[in-house]
Amino acid sequence: MRNKILWLVWVTATLAGGVAVAAVMYYGGDLRSVFLIGKTTSGHHQIEMACDACHTDMFGGIDALQKGCVTCHGDELKAANDSHPRSKFVDPRNADRVAVLDARYCVTCHREHQPGITNAMAVTLPTDYCALCHQDVAKNRPSHEGLAFDTCGNSGCHNFHDNRALYEDFLEKRHGEPDFKEILLVALSNWTPPADQPKPARKALAALDADAPADRRGALKHTADWALSGHAAAGVNCSGCHQPRKRTRPDEWVEAPGAKVCATCHTAEAKTFTEGKHGMRQRDGLWVSRKDDFLGLFEDKGLPPMTPALARIPMQDDAHATALTCNTCHGAHKYDVKFAQIEACESCHADDHTKAFRMSPHNALVDREASGDLPKGSGVTCATCHMPKHLVRDDYGTEKIFVTHNQNDNLRPNEKMIRTVCADCHGLRFTIDALADPALIKNNFKGKPAHHVESIDWVENRMRERARRQQQ
Amino acid sequence: MTKKLTIAASCTALACAGVLAMGLGSPAKAGLFGSDDKKGVSYETFTDMLHLVMASDREVYTKMVVGRLAAKEKVIKASEHFEDEKALPLPAQMFRFGSEKVSSKTDKFTYQLLSLWPINKQNAPRTDIEKKGLAFIAENKGEKPFYGEEELGGKKYFTAVYADVGVAAPCINCHNAHKDSPRTDFKMGEVMGGVVIRVPMN
Numbered sequence: 001m002r003n004k005i006l007w008l009v010w011v012t013a014t015l016a017g018g019v020a021v022a023a024v025m026y027y028g029g030d031l032r033s034v035f036l037i038g039k040t041t042s043g044h045h046q047i048e049m050a051c052d053a054c055h056t057d058m059f060g061g062i063d064a065l066q067k068g069c070v071t072c073h074g075d076e077l078k079a080a081n082d083s084h085p086r087s088k089f090v091d092p093r094n095a096d097r098v099a100v101l102d103a104r105y106c107v108t109c110h111r112e113h114q115p116g117i118t119n120a121m122a123v124t125l126p127t128d129y130c131a132l133c134h135q136d137v138a139k140n141r142p143s144h145e146g147l148a149f150d151t152c153g154n155s156g157c158h159n160f161h162d163n164r165a166l167y168e169d170f171l172e173k174r175h176g177e178p179d180f181k182e183i184l185l186v187a188l189s190n191w192t193p194p195a196d197q198p199k200p201a202r203k204a205l206a207a208l209d210a211d212a213p214a215d216r217r218g219a220l221k222h223t224a225d226w227a228l229s230g231h232a233a234a235g236v237n238c239s240g241c242h243q244p245r246k247r248t249r250p251d252e253w254v255e256a257p258g259a260k261v262c263a264t265c266h267t268a269e270a271k272t273f274t275e276g277k278h279g280m281r282q283r284d285g286l287w288v289s290r291k292d293d294f295l296g297l298f299e300d301k302g303l304p305p306m307t308p309a310l311a312r313i314p315m316q317d318d319a320h321a322t323a324l325t326c327n328t329c330h331g332a333h334k335y336d337v338k339f340a341q342i343e344a345c346e347s348c349h350a351d352d353h354t355k356a357f358r359m360s361p362h363n364a365l366v367d368r369e370a371s372g373d374l375p376k377g378s379g380v381t382c383a384t385c386h387m388p389k390h391l392v393r394d395d396y397g398t399e400k401i402f403v404t405h406n407q408n409d410n411l412r413p414n415e416k417m418i419r420t421v422c423a424d425c426h427g428l429r430f431t432i433d434a435l436a437d438p439a440l441i442k443n444n445f446k447g448k449p450a451h452h453v454e455s456i457d458w459v460e461n462r463m464r465e466r467a468r469r470q471q472q
Numbered sequence: 473m474t475k476k477l478t479i480a481a482s483c484t485a486l487a488c489a490g491v492l493a494m495g496l497g498s499p500a501k502a503g504l505f506g507s508d509d510k511k512g513v514s515y516e517t518f519t520d521m522l523h524l525v526m527a528s529d530r531e532v533y534t535k536m537v538v539g540r541l542a543a544k545e546k547v548i549k550a551s552e553h554f555e556d557e558k559a560l561p562l563p564a565q566m567f568r569f570g571s572e573k574v575s576s577k578t579d580k581f582t583y584q585l586l587s588l589w590p591i592n593k594q595n596a597p598r599t600d601i602e603k604k605g606l607a608f609i610a611e612n613k614g615e616k617p618f619y620g621e622e623e624l625g626g627k628k629y630f631t632a633v634y635a636d637v638g639v640a641a642p643c644i645n646c647h648n649a650h651k652d653s654p655r656t657d658f659k660m661g662e663v664m665g666g667v668v669i670r671v672p673m674n
Contacts, residue, residue, distance in 0.1 A: 081555075087572040091582050092670055093598055095625025140593055140652075169553060466651055 026051075028298055029289030038113035041122040042312050046277070050286040050303055054112065062105055069106040072283070076275070080162035101125075101132050109160070121412065126150075130158070143458040155436040155453040156415025165415040166432075171459040177427030184365075187424045188389040189377030191401050202235030212238035216253055225333035236265075262326045268392075268402045270326075276406035278324050281306050314350040322348060341381035342366070356444035357382065363444075380425075386410075388420045414441075429456050516619055519632035519669045522581065523617070526567070526667060531639050534563045539640050550642070563643075564592075580671070585636060587665030589655040591647065595665070599624065605633030606666045614663045621673070628673045636665040 025031040032049050040048040047053055053072070057064035077085070088094060089104045102108045111117070111124040118124050128149035138145040152158045156165050193199065207227040210217075216238075217223065226232055231240070239246050241257045244264065254261070259282060263270035273279035281303040289298040305323040308315035322328060329344035330336070342363075346354060357363055366379035386407045392400050410416040414435050422431040433449035434440055440449055513521075538560055542550045551559035561569070567585050575582050588606050590596045597603040605618040614635030622629050638644045638658055647664060648656045658664055 085572065087575040090575060090579065091584070092624040092627065092629055092672075093582075093584070093602065093668075095627075096598075098625065167553070170556070462651075 023294060024297075027289060027294035029301055032288070036113065039115040040113055041115075041118055043122050044112060045312065046281050046306060046310060047283075047286055047303060049288050053286050062107060065107050066105055069110075071285070073106075077161060080164060082161045083163050084160055097133055101129065120153075127153075143461065153413070155432060155455065156413035157453075157455050159413060162412070162416070165413065165418060166455075168459055168462075171428065171456055172463060174423075174428035175456050175460055175463075177429065179427050179430035181425055181427065184425045185375065185377040186380065186384055186421075188391060188401060191389070191391065194399055197398060205232045205235055205237060210238050212242065213253075216242070222333045229333065229335045230337075231335060256332075259326050269405045272409070273326070273405035276408045278306060278407060279405070282325075308348045315348055316350045319348045341383040345382040345386075352442045353444055354382075356442070356446065360444035360446050385417060385421045388417075390420070432456060515630040515671055515673070516632070519581075519619075519630070519634075519671065520617070522583070522669055523632070523634045523667055526570075526583065527634065527636075529570075530563060530567055530636075533566050534640050534642060538563060539642050543642050543645075550646075562646075564595075581669060583667060583669040585665060586668055587636070589653065590665070591650050591652045593652075599631075601631045602633070602668055605631065605668065609633055609635040609666050610663045630671045630673050632669045634667045634669070635663045636667055638662050638664050 026035060029049065032051060035051070036048060039045075044054070052068075054065060054068035056067045056071075060067070084103055086104050089098050089102070098104060109125050109129070110122050112122075114124050119127055123129075130152045131149035134149075134152075138147075159165075205227070207223050209232075210223050210226065212218075212223075226238070241261050242254050243250070243252060244254060244257065244261050245252055259270055259273070259279070274283040282305060286303050287301065288303060289301045291298060291300050305325050307321055307323055309320040329340040331339060342357070346357070362380035362384075365374060366381055368374040369376065369379040383403075387403055387405055388410065389401050389403050392402050394400070410420050415432065417435065418428065418431050422435075426434075430449065432453045432455075433451055434445060436453050437449045437451035440447060440451075538550045541548050542560060549557065549559040550562055551557045552562055552565070553559070554561045554565070564585055571583050571585075584595070586595050586597055586602060586606060588597065588610065597606050599622055601620045601622040605620060608618040609616075612635075614637050617635070618633040620631050620633075622631055638647075638660055641660070643664060644658045644660055644662075647653050647658050
């Protein structure tokens, strides 16, 4: 009897102890990685320690996971006119399709922590999944007869979610374009606001106008750099960033203003920064530990900024510890956009495409623009393609240029780059072929595409057929 | 004094009883479908009314917006790629956006625009009732709707199909000229497709 009780006490104590240790490891944050059940995808590995970003509720099942997906990706999907929205699959007429592939939930196709079965775009289904519903595609598109179902996504032709890049009418409209257009300029590089648009009334500032108190001045260079920057030109003084709450707390001085301060003016830039690989760790709501979660034992702790050491693509050895914040590329006070367009990228990235840039025809244009040989807007930098400018209008029709800081935005698939960038200078046929040629991408577009995407020929065939039918 | 109290008490009691009686006497909240008190709305009436709203809005958009601005005044085009081309969404797209909004807000009914001769092949009928319904309204030249029941994904649905008629020149012209249209001979007033409304039955 006594033995039995001792056993019981021992088992209970062991279990309780185990649970307590596990809880401390989990809620404490730092030791959480032992709970990772498999290598996280490259889309999520940066935030894998913020478990509840995805596991929004420990016992919530698939709906709790779905909530996590939608929190970060919902707006993006809406903006992409998702071709397979949830609404299509909750519709009873598609119940038979849902039985085959439950596309109401993201995790049906995107299972996390499953490195063995994870394909491009973090899809964990066999790559020919389109066949599950679209077996009969050749009935209406004879050109597609016999095509393997794992080629639907080639060259950006078809995507499950985002099909804005390419569609038949778009190809039809642009199939005849020459490889190089007549005017070779990045369209928005010379943008000026419309003449009738009211301009913000701000007075440009000079070094003497600097309003930092004497004991906060720091190096002279700071003031000198600022005086030459866009901030001074736009009338943004020292206090604009260092005293963000000047009106309510006139004595406060923020030594190193963070992204939140930048975001008060550069809202869209800051938001898109947290949507891409550079700034995703700084997105709101990502926690490694929370004070409220476990008896108040732990502090509220978020994720520190991304560093090249955490990256899964080749990076410069001497950059491993560089933390990625706004100032990493934009350098405080100077805010040199030229540096941010090429040098900043090169200082961390060490993959073939980046390393080949200086020898590329695009960089030759940058050099010729710098020497005055070519007009402003001729050069094509890293940022031209990966952080392109967008012309946006607000609800009152006010035009504005905004530079997306989500470097991923036009890479999934890379054909999304056609409209936002390539089409300014290149014809569609040339562009599609180039973007589908991995060797050409690797050497940073030095040479002509060796790959040819046939779909543009199919479109031409259909146009000819239609013309023939109309003549009859 | 006691008399006053008694009067006050009886008044209070009376008032309470009155309120109670009103509460009990007011008609029980009408069960929408097939409720025992027969005060609910039949499935047919429910879908008829929904369809009336949908069809009216659809016709108004086609005539007052697309027909007027695109066909007649020629100040703007209507295009499938309305974002790229800064154009008006097609009537069918407007309809679908509405339908998607509804399905994000309720699961009490769903609806869509289908056709036996679809431009967008995803708008072809899929279930037996859809096929039957679309054939029925085409045969009857849209004079009466089709009602049926079907089981989908283990649930029972009341499904109504209403004719979608070429009510304005743009309907006919655009569909007859579209490269993906399987028919090029639609005429004014002809049934071009159907609105399918589904209501889960419990």
